[in-house]
Amino acid sequence: MKYYLLLLLTFCLHITPVSAQEKAVSIKGNVLNAADDQILENVHIINLNSIKGTITDTKGDFTINAQVNDTLYFSYIGFQPLKARVTNDWIKYGNVKVKLTEVGVALQEVVVSAHNLTGFVEVDFKNIPIYNNANRYQIPGISSGYEGGSKRSATARIVNSILNPVNSLYNLFSRKGKQLRNLRKIKKDDEIRNLLQNKFDRETLTTLLQVDKVDIDEILLQCKYSKQFIKTANDLQILDAISECYEEYKVLNRNK
Numbered sequence: 704m705k706y707y708l709l710l711l712l713t714f715c716l717h718i719t720p721v722s723a724q725e726k727a728v729s730i731k732g733n734v735l736n737a738a739d740d741q742i743l744e745n746v747h748i749i750n751l752n753s754i755k756g757t758i759t760d761t762k763g764d765f766t767i768n769a770q771v772n773d774t775l776y777f778s779y780i781g782f783q784p785l786k787a788r789v790t791n792d793w794i795k796y797g798n799v800k801v802k803l804t805e806v807g808v809a810l811q812e813v814v815v816s817a818h819n820l821t822g823f824v825e826v827d828f829k830n831i832p833i834y835n836n837a838n839r840y841q842i843p844g845i846s847s848g849y850e851g852g853s854k855r856s857a858t859a860r861i862v863n864s865i866l867n868p869v870n871s872l873y874n875l876f877s878r879k880g881k882q883l884r885n886l887r888k889i890k891k892d893d894e895i896r897n898l899l900q901n902k903f904d905r906e907t908l909t910t911l912l913q914v915d916k917v918d919i920d921e922i923l924l925q926c927k928y929s930k931q932f933i934k935t936a937n938d939l940q941i942l943d944a945i946s947e948c949y950e951e952y953k954v955l956n957r958n959k
Contacts, residue, residue, distance in 0.1 A: 727753070727770045730794055734763045734777065737802035746779040746803070747898040751786075751910065754885055756894035770794075778898060778907050779803055786910075875921055876952050882913040886946045899939035908938045912945075922948065 734746045742763030749756040752773040759765045769775065769789045777785040782803040793799050876883065889895055889911055898907060905916050912919075919941065923933050926948040936944070 727768045729766055730769050731766050732799045732801050734759050734801045737804045743779055749776045751776050754888035756892050776910055784906055879914055883949055899942055902938040
């Protein structure tokens with residue numbers, strides 16, 4: 704009996720550190736400009752493992768829940784995104800300084816096309832281009848609407864993808880299913896949504912979803928979103944478009 708009690712005690716001692724390690728704790732840090740050590744306010748930090756986000760305050764400080772080996776993603780306009788792994792030392796010793804490197808942003812050439820307005824409303828109105836293959840809709844929290852693909856419902860857009868196993872959309876969703884399961888978590892975090900609303904480069908989105916930009920374009924094209932929408936939409940609009948299409952895909956796939 705004593706042998707079994709001793710064995711049980713030894714087992715408990717061995718598993719206790721593991722359990723403690725798996726528990727997320729609150730960690731702190733400070734974000735600076737690598738060039739001059741100036742504090743960076745409103746830097747977005749995302750825990751890519753838990754899909755939770757936060758931002759730095761006026762002193763460049765942040766607090767976020769994480770555990771050992773979690774990856775934190777730092778994003779700030781005009782600076783190179785950074786991934787940092789949470790270590791035992793970070794948790795043990797507390798505040799860590801994170802430095803971001805500024806990058807040069809090349810402005811793209813913008814072509815302005817005139818509509819040759821006459822000043823007469825009736826005439827000028829007829830000269831405004833109309834895109835018959837697109838409609839616009841609203842996302843909660845965004846003041847203006849934007850294109851959402853063809854006028855067909857989301858279900859109609861992808862029904863052929865479900866019925867045809869060799870369709871590229873079906874294959875893509877099947878192949879990327881593990882990564883795309885994070886869509887719901889991403890959409891629920893306000894800090895992440897705020898970040899994506901001001902992003903147009905797809906860098907943060909590809910990091911969160913663990914897919915390539917090519918995959919994102921392919922999904923949207925197969926869901927009948929226009930190239931113009933893909934080119935001009937911000938990352939939040941792209942996220943919601945992918946999410947809508949993916950949710951319908953899952954429903955139809957279950958009923959297949």
